[in-house]
Amino acid sequence: MTYHHGDLRAALLSQARCAVDADGEAGLSLRGLAAAVGVSPNAPYRHFPSKEALLAALSAQGFAELTGRFATCSDQVGTDRLIGYLSAYLGFARENPGLYRLMFGRSLAPLSCDPALGEQSQACFRSLMSLIAAVWDLDETDDRVPRGAAQVWSMCHGAALLDIDQAIAFLPEDRRPTASDLAATIVGGLRP
Amino acid sequence: MTYHHGDLRAALLSQARCAVDADGEAGLSLRGLAAAVGVSPNAPYRHFPSKEALLAALSAQGFAELTGRFATCSDQVGTDRLIGYLSAYLGFARENPGLYRLMFGRSLAPLSCDPALGEQSQACFRSLMSLIAAVWDLDETDDRVPRGAAQVWSMCHGAALLDIDQAIAFLPEDRRPTASDLAATIVGGLRP
DNA sequence: ATTTAAATGTTGACATTGCACACATGGTTG
DNA sequence: CAACCATGTGTGCAATGTCAACATTTAAAT
Structure with missing residues (x-):
């Protein structure tokens, strides 16, 4: 895997969509999302301000x-x-x-x-x-x-x-x- | 104020009701509730398991x-x-x-x-x-x-x-x- | 092509939160 | 008065959102 993910934004959204339907909105953490996609906990902040x-x-x-x-x-x-x-x-x-x-x-x-x-x-x-x-x-x-x-x-x-x-x-x-x-x-x- | 609150359970519910209408469900923390009512952060746990x-x-x-x-x-x-x-x-x-x-x-x-x-x-x-x-x-x-x-x-x-x-x-x-x-x-x- | 800037990802740190534990307090009951 | 138990306090921990500083890759400019 390269240093750059390729399309982290889309990957995060996709993963979030899965997670939200599986565990509900409550069981959805930014850190968990990042981990599931294989990036560091703060990587999402490069694509979403919050x-x-x-x-x-x-x-x-x-x-x-x-x-x-x-x-x-x-x-x-x-x-x-x-x-x-x-x-x-x-x-x-x-x-x-x-x-x-x-x-x-x-x-x-x-x-x-x-x-x-x-x-x-x-x-x-x-x-x-x-x-x-x-x-x-x-x-x-x-x-x-x-x-x-x-x-x-x-x-x-x-x-x-x-x-x-x-x-x-x-x-x-x-x-x-x-x-x-x-x-x-x-x-x-x-x-x- | 005595050591025992009197009716902490009701006070918590009342405060929670105000808070939830003011700040929405998101801006509602147990600790904040406890503070607003004037008790320690863990006091609510004597009345609600979670x-x-x-x-x-x-x-x-x-x-x-x-x-x-x-x-x-x-x-x-x-x-x-x-x-x-x-x-x-x-x-x-x-x-x-x-x-x-x-x-x-x-x-x-x-x-x-x-x-x-x-x-x-x-x-x-x-x-x-x-x-x-x-x-x-x-x-x-x-x-x-x-x-x-x-x-x-x-x-x-x-x-x-x-x-x-x-x-x-x-x-x-x-x-x-x-x-x-x-x-x-x-x-x-x-x-x- | 070399340099430079921008985009992207990482690391460390901090405040807040829910919650678990051990302990303090005080009203109630024998 | 003594023992008990409901109630409140303190300390501490793990998870989380977010910020700041740093690293790396890609793209642009000269």
Whole structure:
């Protein structure tokens, strides 16, 4: 191995992503990351000004990936598209619980750490808004679009956490809301 | 001040609650708590086996309070009751952002720390289920009740985070979902 | 090509933290 | 009064984030 790692920044992010999904955000130390990648404890500071900044970069990566998943459903139309987005969202959360938690589990702090994070999360929300605009056939600038998107995001986020968290594990898995359940509620309300 | 504090346990919890709403969960150290209350750094260990356990107890307290807020709306009926619950939920989150984040921001770990936490969070969910059962006029044991409650909780949780987090601060405050908005969606779906 | 500057990685050190141990204190009970 | 035990104190240790000084490699400039 050379003195220079090659692409330490990417290696750290990759390792962090594994670790965060395995041990959760709590069991993630900068020193441990460095050791796992095979560099000295302080090497990460050449690529991230702080641990927060690394976590912020990881979050941004997560938002970008989620936005990408949305994009794959963009060719569908009507309710199918809605269900596609919901499935993509729930699927992402289920497959990357630690990362998902990281993305939404902290407040503004990381935003000021990494402007890219703000950019990516906004892009993600914009993608949601374009979904709403398309489903309702509204102009993107219509005031009702962001309002609707916020509610859809609310439902997604809550359902994703229900799925990830053991906080409500007493609710059997087959009773947790599915993408179709959410879509039905959005379209026609919640009914018995 | 006497050698014995009197009710150190309660004092610690109270102080922790202030600190968590002020500085967030990150800026909360056992040692700092002890200092703020005026005892030695290790005194808390006589009342909580670990930091996690203290946080778990605080969470449990939060769930109990939230359940209490639900109870004050129990005399209302129909949609009014639904709106009451939603307002209570959003109000609690807005008034105690740090605590709310603590309650929902961690996975199962605290549950195993403090059985009371599991008990309280379950009681909270049961309260939500009884709301659903009443609004829909269903038997409490009906399978559709927990499913509906899970969806309502999803919406509440997402909306609460939208309100608390600056992660989507770019959404103007007056466009964020209100309790009435959520109620309308639940009753009749999300419409433009 | 040689020199020089910038980028990257290493080492040592320090403050903070959660936590474990042994010990001190003081109210309670026989 | 004496013994006990819950409660609080002190010391100490390992892990962690971060800073400062130094080493090495690569790239740029002359």
